[in-house]
Amino acid sequence: MATLLYLLSLFLFRNAAGVAAATLWLFFLVRLSKVPFRYMVRGLRAIVMILALTAAFHLFLTPGETLVVIGKLTVTKEGAQNAFFLSIRLIYLILGSSVLTLTTTPNQLADGMEKALRPLQKLHVPVHEISMMMSIALRFIPILIEEMDKIRKAQLARGADFESGNLWKRVKAMVPLLIPLFVSAFRRANDLALAMEARCYRGGAGRTKMRPLRYRKADHAAYLVTAAYFAAAILLR
Amino acid sequence: MNLIEAGKLAYEYIIRDEEDNVTEILRALDGVDLQVGQGDFVAILGHNGSGKSTLARHLNALLTAEEGTLWIDGKDAMDAGNAWDIRKSTGMVFQNPDNQIVAGVVEEDVAFGPENLGIPPIEILKRVAKSLHAVGMSEYRRHSPNRLSGGQKQRVAIAGVMAMEPKCIVLDEPTAMLDPSGRKEVLDAAERLNREKGVTVILITHYMEEAVRAGRVFVMDQGKVVMQGTPREVFSQVEELRGYRLDVPPMARLAHELRKEGLRLPEGILTRQELVEALCRLS
Numbered sequence: 001m002a003t004l005l006y007l008l009s010l011f012l013f014r015n016a017a018g019v020a021a022a023t024l025w026l027f028f029l030v031r032l033s034k035v036p037f038r039y040m041v042r043g044l045r046a047i048v049m050i051l052a053l054t055a056a057f058h059l060f061l062t063p064g065e066t067l068v069v070i071g072k073l074t075v076t077k078e079g080a081q082n083a084f085f086l087s088i089r090l091i092y093l094i095l096g097s098s099v100l101t102l103t104t105t106p107n108q109l110a111d112g113m114e115k116a117l118r119p120l121q122k123l124h125v126p127v128h129e130i131s132m133m134m135s136i137a138l139r140f141i142p143i144l145i146e147e148m149d150k151i152r153k154a155q156l157a158r159g160a161d162f163e164s165g166n167l168w169k170r171v172k173a174m175v176p177l178l179i180p181l182f183v184s185a186f187r188r189a190n191d192l193a194l195a196m197e198a199r200c201y202r203g204g205a206g207r208t209k210m211r212p213l214r215y216r217k218a219d220h221a222a223y224l225v226t227a228a229y230f231a232a233a234i235l236l237r
Numbered sequence: 238m239n240l241i242e243a244g245k246l247a248y249e250y251i252i253r254d255e256e257d258n259v260t261e262i263l264r265a266l267d268g269v270d271l272q273v274g275q276g277d278f279v280a281i282l283g284h285n286g287s288g289k290s291t292l293a294r295h296l297n298a299l300l301t302a303e304e305g306t307l308w309i310d311g312k313d314a315m316d317a318g319n320a321w322d323i324r325k326s327t328g329m330v331f332q333n334p335d336n337q338i339v340a341g342v343v344e345e346d347v348a349f350g351p352e353n354l355g356i357p358p359i360e361i362l363k364r365v366a367k368s369l370h371a372v373g374m375s376e377y378r379r380h381s382p383n384r385l386s387g388g389q390k391q392r393v394a395i396a397g398v399m400a401m402e403p404k405c406i407v408l409d410e411p412t413a414m415l416d417p418s419g420r421k422e423v424l425d426a427a428e429r430l431n432r433e434k435g436v437t438v439i440l441i442t443h444y445m446e447e448a449v450r451a452g453r454v455f456v457m458d459q460g461k462v463v464m465q466g467t468p469r470e471v472f473s474q475v476e477e478l479r480g481y482r483l484d485v486p487p488m489a490r491l492a493h494e495l496r497k498e499g500l501r502l503p504e505g506i507l508t509r510q511e512l513v514e515a516l517c518r519l520s
Contacts, residue, residue: 139341142383188336195337198297198329199350199397200321210348210361 051090058083110135111209128203136192144185151180240405240437241273241296241327246305247460248291265291266302267460273439275404278431280440280451280468284482288460289441293409296439298323310404325354327405328398332413334390343385343393344369344378350401361400368399371434372426388419392426399430405437406430412447424450445472445486449507456481469505488512 058079114131121127152162155176162173248266251259265288273279283289294300295307298320307314310326328350331337340346344365351361369375372392382390391411398406408427412420424440428450431438440451448454454471456464458481464471472478472485475493479485485493492506492515500519506512 135341136339139339139382143335188333191331191333191336192339194299195329195331196339196349198299198324198331199339199401200324200353201349202321202353207352208355208358208361209352210345210358210365 047090047094051087054090055083055087058086110138128207140185140188143188144181147184148177148181151177239272240275240277240310241271241439242306242308243269243271243295244306245270246292246295246302246307248295248300248302250291264460266295268305269457269460269462271455271462273405273437276431276435276437278428278438278440278450278452279455280442280448280453281455281457282442282445282448282483283457284443287457287481289457290409291460292457293329293407293439293441296405296407297327297329299329325401326403327407328401328403330391330394330398330406330408330411332410334387334394334414337394338382338390338397341381341383342378343374343380343382346382346393347378347397347400350397354401364400364402365396368396369393371399371430372396386419387415388422391415391419391423395423395426395430399436403436405439407439407441409441410443411440412442412444420444420447443483445484449486456483458482468507472507473504 060079110131113134114127117125117127117130156162160173160176162170162177164170165173246266246269247264250263250265252261252263254260267288269288269292271292281289281292291300295302295314296309298309298314298317301317301320302315305315309323312319312322312326314323338346339349347365347368348361351364356364365378366375369378372395374389374392374396377385377389377393382393385393394411395406395408406427408423411423411427415423424447427438427440430436440447442448449468449472451468454464454466454468455462456471456478463481464474464477472489473493475485475490484490486507488509488511489507492502492512496502502512502515502519506515
């Protein structure tokens with residue numbers, strides 16, 4: 001939850017005060033999570049290219065007051081500003097969400113979601129089922145990616161061509177990839193349902209938790225602080 | 238009373254075409270009699286389509302038979318209302334390791350069964366630690382199952398069943414998708430549970446070498462139990478087994494061939510060790 005609000009708040013700030021607040025907050029969160037900073041920065045490596053590219057685009061292509069001219073490229077004041085804020089935003093986006101993913105297991109996440117959405121149960125929203133689906137989906141993503149890769153190779157070995165032709169041709173080339181993937185996903189779902197039933201799964205009622213999510217004072221305080229931060233972000237905008 | 242008592246059990250798969258007309262009736266189980274006592278290690282052998290997996294699903298009340306009697310741990314499995322109770326007494330491990338692990342962390346997956354049973358959290362933690370220890374996977378408790386090998390995943394699946402503290406576990410071709418070392422890991426774990434914890438193990442397989450470890454072997458063909466006995470008794474009948482499209486373990490087969498060539502070897506040789514000793518005694 002807090003992460004979501006934080007990510008939202010990133011898109012709000014437009015000036016230095018906002019950046020300062022976001023920086024402080026992120027620093028505070030990282031310290032709190034006790035995740036080594038080095039570990040988090042590693043996550044940034046993946047986006048360095050995108051970062052450089054978007055920054056460059058904004059730097060050179062935003063119209064406005066001219067600052068410097070390099071050959072044919074013009075750097076404008078607005079461009080520099082945009083590039084700066086956008087890079088900060090992207091970096092903080094990654095750092096902020098990695099705080100979440102590095103400290104919380106998917107199941108805890110699903111548990112938290114289940115708890116947060118509990119009030120909706122009165123409206124007959126199947127909250128437990130939704131969170132169960134979430135955690136199962138998260139677990140099967142890597143398996144399906146691996147499977148996709150296998151199918152791709154199998155089709156390539158049979159002479160399939162995924163790389164040439166125009167967009168339409170390439171999209172059509174994906175069909176023999178997606179159909180086996182869906183078939184196998186359904187088969188997996190069937191197996192999994194059987195396995196879950198064999199282990200006595202029958203929905204949310206009567207279930208206990210190995211590590212029940214109990215909100216202590218600190219957690220309630222965290223909610224308050226997050227709300228306060230969000231309010232501040234809106235004000236500083 | 239035995240833990241599992243089946244009498245004249247029958248089950249049919251009805252195959253329908255698009256208009257819901259019955260096109261074919263497959264009699265997957267055809268009068269199966271089976272007795273398994275508490276603490277036994279039993280192997281059920283059969284080639285593909287012999288009905289062994291269908292039988293396994295009955296033992297876990299995932300399927301209910303049409304005819305016959307089936308008592309599991311004193312409960313009548315013919316009554317679909319007992320299904321949840323029966324699933325507490327017999328746990329089941331399936332063939333594909335990926336498709337039976339529910340959670341994204343090993344210990345959370347092991348906890349899934351007990352959580353479903355409504356067991357208090359402290360007790361769940363204890364059971365998870367105990368069952369992971371029993372299959373030798375304690376050090377992986379916080380790992381993601383995606384990074385484990387096939388054999389390790391299957392051991393986690395066994396731990397997940399053990400945490401529900403069943404009297405019996407049914408392993409439905411647990412090694413079919415594993416490499417030889419993974420196969421050994423899984424069988425060793427199952428054998429240890431049987432020996433040390435007294436859990437009844439029913440191993441369903443088409444690998445003869447695996448069945449050698451069992452105390453008793455049932456051979457199935459076309460929905461019937463066609464042979465039963467100790468591995469020694471069953472595997473000495475090489476010709477009959479071949480009739481059911483099954484191969485005997487390599488050493489038993491070699492001994493059989495040598496005997497046919499006129500060597501005076503005793504019946505019932507299963508391992509390389511036994512063959513070596515018997516050959517040495519000859520000269």
